[in-house]
Amino acid sequence: MWTLYKQExxxxxxxxxxxxxxxxxxxxxxxxxxxxxxxxxxxPAQMMFVSDFHSAILVVFFSLAIAASTITMEFQYGTxxxxxxxxxxxxxxxxxxxxxxxxxxxxxxxxxxxMALFLKLVLVNGQFSLVEKGWxxxxxxxxxxxxxxxxxxLWVLISLVLLIATAFKTSxxxxxxxxxxxxxxxxxxxxxxxxxxxxxxxxxNPLNFxxxxxxxxxxxxxxxxKLTDNQLLLGDIGYIALFLLIxxxxxRKRSV
Amino acid sequence: xxxxxLVVKNVNNFFGRKQVLKNVSFSLSSGRITGLVGANGAxxxxxxxxxxxxxxxxxxxMFEGQPSTFNDHPLLNxxxxxxxxxxxxxxxxxxxHLRLFARGKVQSTxxxxxxxxxxxxxxxxxxxxxxxxxxxQKLGVAMAxxxxxxxxxxxxxxxxxxxxxxKELRDLIIDQRNRGVSFLISxxxxxxxxxLAEDLIIVDQGKVVRQTTMxxxxxxxxxxxxxNTSDDKKAQEILIAAxxxxxxxxxxxxxxxxxxxxxxxxxNLISENIAVHDVKHEDEDLEGSVLELLxxxx
Numbered sequence: 309m310w311t312l313y314k315q316e317x318x319x320x321x322x323x324x325x326x327x328x329x330x331x332x333x334x335x336x337x338x339x340x341x342x343x344x345x346x347x348x349x350x351x352p353a354q355m356m357f358v359s360d361f362h363s364a365i366l367v368v369f370f371s372l373a374i375a376a377s378t379i380t381m382e383f384q385y386g387t388x389x390x391x392x393x394x395x396x397x398x399x400x401x402x403x404x405x406x407x408x409x410x411x412x413x414x415x416x417x418x419x420x421x422x423m424a425l426f427l428k429l430v431l432v433n434g435q436f437s438l439v440e441k442g443w444x445x446x447x448x449x450x451x452x453x454x455x456x457x458x459x460x461x462l463w464v465l466i467s468l469v470l471l472i473a474t475a476f477k478t479s480x481x482x483x484x485x486x487x488x489x490x491x492x493x494x495x496x497x498x499x500x501x502x503x504x505x506x507x508x509x510x511x512x513n514p515l516n517f518x519x520x521x522x523x524x525x526x527x528x529x530x531x532x533x534k535l536t537d538n539q540l541l542l543g544d545i546g547y548i549a550l551f552l553l554i555x556x557x558x559x560r561k562r563s564v
Numbered sequence: 565x566x567x568x569x570l571v572v573k574n575v576n577n578f579f580g581r582k583q584v585l586k587n588v589s590f591s592l593s594s595g596r597i598t599g600l601v602g603a604n605g606a607x608x609x610x611x612x613x614x615x616x617x618x619x620x621x622x623x624x625x626m627f628e629g630q631p632s633t634f635n636d637h638p639l640l641n642x643x644x645x646x647x648x649x650x651x652x653x654x655x656x657x658x659x660x661h662l663r664l665f666a667r668g669k670v671q672s673t674x675x676x677x678x679x680x681x682x683x684x685x686x687x688x689x690x691x692x693x694x695x696x697x698x699x700x701q702k703l704g705v706a707m708a709x710x711x712x713x714x715x716x717x718x719x720x721x722x723x724x725x726x727x728x729x730x731k732e733l734r735d736l737i738i739d740q741r742n743r744g745v746s747f748l749i750s751x752x753x754x755x756x757x758x759x760l761a762e763d764l765i766i767v768d769q770g771k772v773v774r775q776t777t778m779x780x781x782x783x784x785x786x787x788x789x790x791x792n793t794s795d796d797k798k799a800q801e802i803l804i805a806a807x808x809x810x811x812x813x814x815x816x817x818x819x820x821x822x823x824x825x826x827x828x829x830x831x832n833l834i835s836e837n838i839a840v841h842d843v844k845h846e847d848e849d850l851e852g853s854v855l856e857l858l859x860x861x862x
Contacts, residue, residue: 311667318664322656387651390665390707393616395641560635563579563619 312396312404316378320408329370333420337361341427344435353432354447358454358525360424367416368462368490374412375466376482378405379473388564398560402474406552409466417459443525450525457524460544464518465489467551474555474562493518501532511535517543569594569715569746570615575623577610577770584610585621586770592715592748592763597741599761599778600750601854607770608750609648612717615748616645627715644713646721650704654693658684658703661692666710678706681736683729697724705733709740716740718749722756734760758850768858778850781857785848789826791816791833792842799838806832817846 320326340361344353356362382388391401428438442450465486473482493500493515504511511534520540523529530536535543570592577585585607592598600608614621617637625632627639653661662675679688682702687695692703701724708716716737722730737747737760751757764781766774788811793799799816808829811817818829826843833840848856 315664318660319653319656322653322660324655381653385651385653386649387653389613389616389618389645389647390651392618393640393643393645393647394665395638397635561620564613 309396309400309404312394312400313407315391316404316408317411320374320378320412325374329374329416330419333363333366333370333416334423336366337363337420337423337427341424341431345431348432348435353428353435357424357428357432357436358451360420360455361427363420363424364455364458367413367420368465369487371409371413371416371462371466372469372486372490373479373483375409375469376473376479376486378408379470380477380479380482383477383564384479392564398562399556402556402559406470409470413459413462413466417455421455444527454521454525457521457541460541460548461518461521463548464514464544464551467548467555468514471551471555471558474559489515489518497532504532504534508534512543514547517547520544567594568592569628570748571624571626572611572615573624573626575611575614575621575625577607577614577619577621584770585614588614588623588767588770588772590765590772590775592746594746595741595744596762597737597747597749597760598763598765599757600748600765600767601754601757601850602750602767602773603858606767608767609719610770611767612645612647612719612748612750615717616640616643616647618647641711642714643717644708644711644715645717645719646701646704646708647717647719649723650700650707652692652695652700652703655691657691658688658695658699658706661703661707662688662710665707674712675710678709678736681739682706682732698726698729701725702729702733705736709736713745715746715748718747720751721749722751722753730756754851754854755849766854766857774857781853782847782850785853787820787824787848788846789818789820789824789829790844790846791818791829791840792844793833794839794841798836799833802832802836802838803829 337360340351340356340363341353344351344356344361359365360367382391392398436447438446438448438451440447442448444450444453468489469482469486472485473479476482497519500515504516510516516533516535517540519529519533520537523533523537523540533540568591572591573589575585575588576583588607588611600611602608610619613619615625617632617634617640620634627642630639632639656664659675659679662678666675679685682705684699684702684706687699692700695703701721705718705721708718721733725733734756737749741747749757749761758778761778763777764775765772766776791799793816796814796816800810803816803818804810809819811819830840
């Protein structure tokens, strides 16, 4: 298992895109923080900081793309035969890829958050304080909670993308579903909430659970989702487990 | 018969409703090179994939006496393989591929030795996206050997190799065989396989038609005596009249068996004043034997 995980990390490090993604995220944060520094009234630093200076949405896109390709590239290059022709079970092969994604997404979040803190101190330190009142607690606590919720919500999408990549073996389908899923929620949330208001049992559908990161930031969302923060958290974890489990069931019998 | 390293017993395999392997049974002797021969679609690659647990199957596979199943196959730790075409990550160099799959710290000297034996020094540190078919094939072969396996499975390993590379691969296989490594090799280039394989498994339409040794198969082949005489046409008439079976053509080509007597043939001709300038022996090759066997099976 450890060997498989090391192999996955090795492959990720050798991809040029891994370096580029880090560079793009850092440059995006520097750019957004600089704009906020120059035009604080147009783009308030505190609002920008909550989304790690606009890097959070890029982290979603990059994570979904890497999640899809970590599985589909093996089929595309035929390397799945070499990976599977080792002594390890198929479950371990797939779990090592999940662990890679967990490591990679944690890296992206920690890296962008540390960078956001650094840019706050260097460029926009005077505009707000981390210990001032946030929307629930102190601002830094709310920021960490928002990032945590964003991470969990992203993982619902990642688990779905990993499932689709395992089932269809093509990156484009998997990435499309993940990104469309992300946007569809924002575009159709009004319609979704009105349907939930009419049929309360629909609040358990997975799209509603993608509102967790919104609800953490804006408490009034619970009126529409009809779920508490804890229900959303546990539901997200449940859906992540379900999607990953279905992926294993498909993968364990696949002929390559 | 030496110890059996791999035993395959009553293995069946389906692609959807189509049965592609039908009660396949055979065994591989330890430290020997076994050729897997058959027409396209006969099931050679599927047999190899089944041993490697790349495709689900029903039946029994034992490696060094230990059972192996689709989901539990520790035997693969001791098997190296190249199946269909080399599996290459284009963004990595050849060296990085070898390091990726090499186990343990003792591998670095082994990797260098493989690179040297396959003459890959010139490009092993370049990105694999720029490799030619032959370079990829060599890298795939090197990856199969990288963990000092006890059994190596090679599916069409000569694909895309030039004559020099072919020889390097042949030398590597023989060197490893001499160190006790067992091989299962499929190839369409039967003349190459004839130079390597000691045992043979011949498959047709998902079944094992025959398991034999190369020596036995070739010994059972047709043998010919080809004569160069002062009057080939007359010599043909004399020999046919004497009861010999001649292959039609301009040359005096006599089909013989193991008990033929060259002196008797020469006496027949000399007594009729035909001078014999040259005598050659010809044996049917592996290709002829396999084709004949497959035709008989059908």
